Amino acid sequence: MRYFVTVEDREYSVEIDGAAMSVDGVPVAAELASLPGTDRRHLRMDDRSVSLFGRLQPDGWLVELEGRGFVVRVEDERARHIRDLASAAAPLETHREVRAPMPGLIVKVEVEVGQEVEQGDGLIVMEAMKMENELRADSSATVREVRVEPGQTVNRDDLLVVLE
């Protein structure tokens, strides 16, 4: 079976056929064992022994190894094919959502609806663990919606501002 594996913005093609395995067409020797009742896994890959954790989450497999955490999306060939058909029919997105990168407190809202912003302009000042962080526009746009106000606490990934 061929799997399409997405890690961050990189996609790998992993082929598993019985005991034989390849990554992007290059054969690899990999074995993965699980400690029953835990998320603990032991990966032996090309003579490197790596202890890791793997847990299924709604958005993919969370794989944690040497302090690095990856949310890995895995699709088999069939799922990939279905998704390709669906996305071809969907309209292009024209708006961008600015979401909270961390839980925290909104200190300041620096923009209002209708305002034009340039790349690098401040949008929102957030405070978490007593440190302020400014969220800035990643390109020039128009502010379509502002969903928060100063003093409000937000969770990670809460929608703050919609740009167009």
Add this chain to the structure above:
Amino acid sequence: MFEKVLVANRGEIALRVVRACQELGVTAVAVYSEPDEFSPHVLTAEEAVPIGPASAAESYLDIDRLLEAARSTGAEAIHPGYGFLAENPEFARRVEAAGLVFIGPPAAAILAMGDKTEARARMIEASVPVVPGSAGPIATSEEARDEAGRLGYPILLKAAAGGGGKGMRIVESEAELERAFEAATREAGQAFGDPRVYMERYLTAPRHIEIQVLADSAGHTIHLGERECSIQRRHQKLIEEAPSPVIDSETRARMGDLAVAAARAVGYVGAGTVEFMYEDGEFFFLEMNTRIQVEHPVTELVTGVDLVGWQIRIAAGDELDLEVDPGWPTGHSIECRISGEDPFQGFYPSTGRVESLDVPTGPGVRWDGGIARGFEVGLHYDPLLAKLIVHAPTRGQAIVRMRRALRELQIEGIRTTQPFHLAVMDEPDFQQGRMSIRYIEDHPDLLNDGAADWQVRAATAAAVLLEEERRRTGASPGRPAVQGDSSSTSVERTAWQRAFDPR
């Protein structure tokens, strides 16, 4: 010696103080907020008192509740740890007024060093060199503009009442000044309840070097050499070591004498740290921290002196009888702060549950940790979770040992600074001791090197996990069957697995 000491803190430092009490034969009383009930400091102490909800203002910062906990348990002294009330002169006064001993310096010394502008004035008086800056706090952005024009950009705005990077802003040009002044004032007000800020000239690439001092009530004041803490991000230290790779014994003696003079100038008693900026052989007084420091273990490991134990002994009236060993410092020590921050996401706070924790052990490794498996890391408190400290005969060996220990550390469930530390241990400038407080800005690709190997491993593991999952659940309707039977997939039962799940 006291019979019972209350530890008015949480996390790794509370556990450190509990341990020091126990080694002195003193009963330790822990206090805890609701989410901290199962923290190591609580479970290790002989007695524990709940003091309120998660909010620090209603628990670890609530002086009345802490004093009541001390009264109800019969504790004779209170150790404040660091952070929270450790540098609050009002707390020190209230503890003494309640007939208890505050394990720390006199309130007057905290007050003198806590007000950074007063501290500067006192140091100038005591002939300790300071960074050029404003004579006192700055009231308005107009005044800030005039002062910055006099000192020359870049300048640094700092909270008069604070430390630890809160209320601090670097300003490169006049255009940024008004906004930075407002932000620093606001942050200082929120963090310290005192919005006053002052200004200093900003040194371009200094090292952060600090001297540990110990003083007793009988008038003995000694220094225990330096720590280098140049690896910082936004003025928060990440890696500390002792000794510094650039300080020779002559400079150490000179800085040590000045640190002792600084401590004496404010009538200091207990453990304290005099921080300096060091650039091109010149050093300037930065501030004095009137408490135990996060990074105190590196000094403990190269001197063999139990600093927290001495804090308690000095507070109990013991005199310092430390013989300063001529061969000291012995070997080299490095500390890495393991914080709940994701170095791949700009060090943003990472929250969640510690699903699993395996702590490094082996020769020369010390773990001062405030977390355990099942612990929920939230946003209420400082993100510091634990400190990993190593000691070895040379700096090179300490780096290798730290890398080994970091690789043994396994924390599941939250992101921490662990991969950042691993990358630093492998980076040539750090290995050669070439660093300044700009180290992180100067090494933007630190975390990208070698990342692809980890991605491939994660990708491979995930593909096998899905294959395994589908094999276990069987092929569901509408989904393609998994090829091969279970005995021929790449996943095999290992001896390890069989040992836990014999079939």
